[in-house]
Amino acid sequence: MIRYQFLRFPEGKAKALTFSYDDGCIEDPRLSDMLSAHGLKGTFNLTGNAIRGKNALSKEVVVSKFLDRGHEIAVHGLNHRAEGNIRPIEGIRDVLDCRLELEERYEMIIRGMAYPDSGIRQFTNVPGYETVRHYLSELDIAYARTLGADNDSFDLPTDWLCWMPTCHHDQPKIFEWAEKFLELDVNAQYGSARQPRLFYIWGHAFELRLKDNWDHMERICETFAGRDDVWYATNIEIHDYVEAYRSLRYSADGRRICNPTLLTVWFDVDKTLYSIAPGETIFIDK
Numbered sequence: 001m002i003r004y005q006f007l008r009f010p011e012g013k014a015k016a017l018t019f020s021y022d023d024g025c026i027e028d029p030r031l032s033d034m035l036s037a038h039g040l041k042g043t044f045n046l047t048g049n050a051i052r053g054k055n056a057l058s059k060e061v062v063v064s065k066f067l068d069r070g071h072e073i074a075v076h077g078l079n080h081r082a083e084g085n086i087r088p089i090e091g092i093r094d095v096l097d098c099r100l101e102l103e104e105r106y107e108m109i110i111r112g113m114a115y116p117d118s119g120i121r122q123f124t125n126v127p128g129y130e131t132v133r134h135y136l137s138e139l140d141i142a143y144a145r146t147l148g149a150d151n152d153s154f155d156l157p158t159d160w161l162c163w164m165p166t167c168h169h170d171q172p173k174i175f176e177w178a179e180k181f182l183e184l185d186v187n188a189q190y191g192s193a194r195q196p197r198l199f200y201i202w203g204h205a206f207e208l209r210l211k212d213n214w215d216h217m218e219r220i221c222e223t224f225a226g227r228d229d230v231w232y233a234t235n236i237e238i239h240d241y242v243e244a245y246r247s248l249r250y251s252a253d254g255r256r257i258c259n260p261t262l263l264t265v266w267f268d269v270d271k272t273l274y275s276i277a278p279g280e281t282i283f284i285d286k
């Protein structure tokens with residue numbers, strides 16, 4: 001009898017790391033250089049100012065520094081307005097206008113988002129989170145990153161439209177939590193503690209300039225870089241991979257599994273690693 005099955009990231013890795021940086025500021029290319037130099041990947045959340053304001057990142061910079069390196073660009077509201085503080089129709093417009101403009105400019109499909117400003121941390125002109133959640137899903141936003149509850153649980157989100165990061169880069173415990181994350185041998189854990197783990201860091205690159213702590217960011221990158229058991233991915237890559245895993249089809253006893261998605265999906269069944277290619281069906285002989 002199969003006892004537990006857990007997602008494993010590509011190549012069977014049990015852990016993943018991602019970054020999320022907001023506002024499309026002029027310091028972003030330097031951060032991109034730093035992440036890429038260490039083999040790390042992240043998501044840059046762009047606003048109207050980043051697209052066409054006074055300090056806008058040029059199309060060439062966005063393409064060469066973000067897209068060509070495999071980083072993601074995502075929606076951050078055309079006018080950077082907090083969904084919890086504006087009427088739904090205004091929130092819909094801010095998200096949709098940002099999405100339309102980014103997609104037209106970069107000729108791609110953009111489904112990721114980070115909540116601007118205070119996001120969904122307070123509700124003054126909206127009944128509550130469910131209203132925002134409903135319209136974001138109608139706008140085909142696949143995930144939206146929130147903030148304000150740093151923690152070291154390293155869990156994958158259960159609600160993509162309320163994706164809580166592990167911490168901001170200035171979280172005082174970041175290196176303590178990084179050590180806990182990196183030293184954890186997920187596959188050696190007992191029973192239900194063998195779930196995959198994610199470390200998710202967010203911030204603004206301009207904070208690194210204001211605090212003059214680029215060396216701190218460099219140390220974060222060095223700490224996490226070069227680990228064989230960590231998948232370095234953008235936010236949308238993690239979302240799409242986890243959703244592919246959740247789309248697997250099973251026989252009633254869970255032993256015959258079909259992968260109807262376009263991604264090769266990896267998982268662990270009672271300490272045996274399996275992968276299923278797109279369109280493939282496998283039988284778990286346990």
Ligand SMILES: [Zn+2]
Nearest residue numbers: 022023116117
């Ligand atoms: Zn912002």
